[in-house]
Amino acid sequence: MGFLGDFPILLVKIQDVNDMHIIYDVLKAHEFFRTKNIKVDLVILNLETNADEQYVKIEIENAILNEQRVYLKNVNGGIYLINEAEISKEDIDLLNFRSNLKINASLGKIETQLKDIEVDYIKSLSSIGMEKKVLNNMEEEKLEGIYEDLSSLKYYNEYGGFSTDGLEYHIKINKNNKIPTVWSMILANENFGTLVTQNLGGFTWSENSRLNRLTAWANAPITDIPSEIIYLKDIETGKSWSLSENINSQNQDYYLTYGFGYVKLKTLSNNLLQELEIFVPRKDSAKVNMLKIKNTIGNKRKIKLVYYIKPVLRRR
Numbered sequence: 001m002g003f004l005g006d007f008p009i010l011l012v013k014i015q016d017v018n019d020m021h022i023i024y025d026v027l028k029a030h031e032f033f034r035t036k037n038i039k040v041d042l043v044i045l046n047l048e049t050n051a052d053e054q055y056v057k058i059e060i061e062n063a064i065l066n067e068q069r070v071y072l073k074n075v076n077g078g079i080y081l082i083n084e085a086e087i088s089k090e091d092i093d094l095l096n097f098r099s100n101l102k103i104n105a106s107l108g109k110i111e112t113q114l115k116d117i118e119v120d121y122i123k124s125l126s127s128i129g130m131e132k133k134v135l136n137n138m139e140e141e142k143l144e145g146i147y148e149d150l151s152s153l154k155y156y157n158e159y160g161g162f163s164t165d166g167l168e169y170h171i172k173i174n175k176n177n178k179i180p181t182v183w184s185m186i187l188a189n190e191n192f193g194t195l196v197t198q199n200l201g202g203f204t205w206s207e208n209s210r211l212n213r214l215t216a217w218a219n220a221p222i223t224d225i226p227s228e229i230i231y232l233k234d235i236e237t238g239k240s241w242s243l244s245e246n247i248n249s250q251n252q253d254y255y256l257t258y259g260f261g262y263v264k265l266k267t268l269s270n271n272l273l274q275e276l277e278i279f280v281p282r283k284d285s286a287k288v289n290m291l292k293i294k295n296t297i298g299n300k301r302k303i304k305l306v307y308y309i310k311p312v313l314r315r316r
Contacts, residue, residue: 011099015047019105
């Protein structure tokens, strides 16, 4: 279809020449993105059925000309005009699948369409972290007893505050006490680094955080989908859980400590006290996760530990 697909794709479908106002709006939006150095491929899919008259195609070409965007046609991060009649059904399916945002000119104002998309998106988030199958049908448990007094922290709010010496920031989260947006911290040396959130989300990179990611970055400030997850499983009971709060279904407290060059997490679940410390060595290209597990009951336990990553593969 003439473009690489390296950038996010804004797909606009149009069939009726009376909907040209949508094309003018997306052309202005595309120019706004460019002024903010946000590279987006604007793909206009012409659905016009009468191939002989080509009224819609002509109007789209005129709109690009009138908005002085001709120099952006068929360039990476630019504007692409595709006629549905000239490509295969497989290519259309691929384009629909790959597009990051789809606008249908026949559905009216873009603002209305975006609001509908937002409503559907919020509904889709309601079940994230609650899918029983992901964690082997583990039942909801009562909040287990781990408690740390955070009220004496400096500048304490309902989420956390600074230690008395000002060298650490402490946060407490659970299902009923979530911070409004992702809290993240960079741990890095000259050649290697990782971003860690309160849900143990983020990603890891080598040499360049944008060009050479080792694990994926969702960049989702609400869902904070992790690409590196520590799973634990009780072999005898079959119960599985994670140290990432946002993908667990059980209710428990998570205490996080952000210090200079490290992040610590402490939680109690399934009668196991779990303490995790994450850091990047000063010289080595490595991310270190030190996990300590303490059994709080007398029974002998057999625990399986799994470290999952979603790697980023690049062509060479």
